[in-house]
Amino acid sequence: MRIAVLDSDRSQVDLICQVLSVAGHSCHGFETGKDALAAMRKDPFELLIMEWPGAETDPVEVLQRAKEKMGGNGPVLFLTTNAGEDDIVQALAAGADDYLVKPLRRGELTARVQAQLRRAYPSQSGAEQLVFGPYVFETRPGRLLMHGQAVDVTHKEFYLALLFFRNIGRPLSRAFIHESVWIRETALPSRTMDTHVSRVRNKLQLRPENGYRLVPVYSYGYRLEKLGA
Numbered sequence: 001m002r003i004a005v006l007d008s009d010r011s012q013v014d015l016i017c018q019v020l021s022v023a024g025h026s027c028h029g030f031e032t033g034k035d036a037l038a039a040m041r042k043d044p045f046e047l048l049i050m051e052w053p054g055a056e057t058d059p060v061e062v063l064q065r066a067k068e069k070m071g072g073n074g075p076v077l078f079l080t081t082n083a084g085e086d087d088i089v090q091a092l093a094a095g096a097d098d099y100l101v102k103p104l105r106r107g108e109l110t111a112r113v114q115a116q117l118r119r120a121y122p123s124q125s126g127a128e129q130l131v132f133g134p135y136v137f138e139t140r141p142g143r144l145l146m147h148g149q150a151v152d153v154t155h156k157e158f159y160l161a162l163l164f165f166r167n168i169g170r171p172l173s174r175a176f177i178h179e180s181v182w183i184r185e186t187a188l189p190s191r192t193m194d195t196h197v198s199r200v201r202n203k204l205q206l207r208p209e210n211g212y213r214l215v216p217v218y219s220y221g222y223r224l225e226k227l228g229a
């Protein structure tokens with residue numbers, strides 16, 4: 001699932017994205033409501049996590065506009081350093097679905113996100129197993145099957161492949177791939193990403209004769225194409 005995280009503290013954003021990426025989600029961080037809403041206009045998100053009240057001048061407006069852009073049923077979880085009743089009631093009254101109190105506990109974060117996604121998207125409640133033709137991604141153990149056979153992939157290769165399959169036909173920038181898969185590794189050599197992409201292409205046999213093609217996009221990044229679609 002594509003999840004947006006809005007928090008003025010970048011380290012908090014990175015931590016949340018790290019935890020949720022390990023759980024198999026595609027996580028995107030923002031430090032302002034303006035940036036988060038602009039991204040939602042371009043690409044769909046299934047869930048928003050936002051600090052409350054945070055640095056936003058009008059967090060209620062941000063929350064409600066985000067709800068609209070997620071089609072109304074997209075859950076919103078808010079983060080608060082204050083467990084006082086007034087803040088919690090205000091956020092829930094504005095349309096939030098659940099909340100977490102900082103400092104975050106990783107297990108609780110994952111569990112609450114999964115619970116909200118199951119409730120909002122019951123038809124995808126089996127999202128721990130994602131199927132794309134002959135490829136099956138089992139996100140909880142991090143196992144990848146091709147035609148029923150396990151593929152020997154590393155942790156990074158698993159989530160890189162999953163990122164491509166979740167965005168079939170969409171060009172992904174190198175910066176986006178870096179943020180989604182490598183997260184905290186700021187000084188990532190270009191050849192490291194290229195090597196991982198090459199390994200994914202070879203291990204998953206992403207070649208035209210098998211119906212897929214993983215290609216570079218000049219001066220931008222990569223795109224996974226499904227042929228004959």
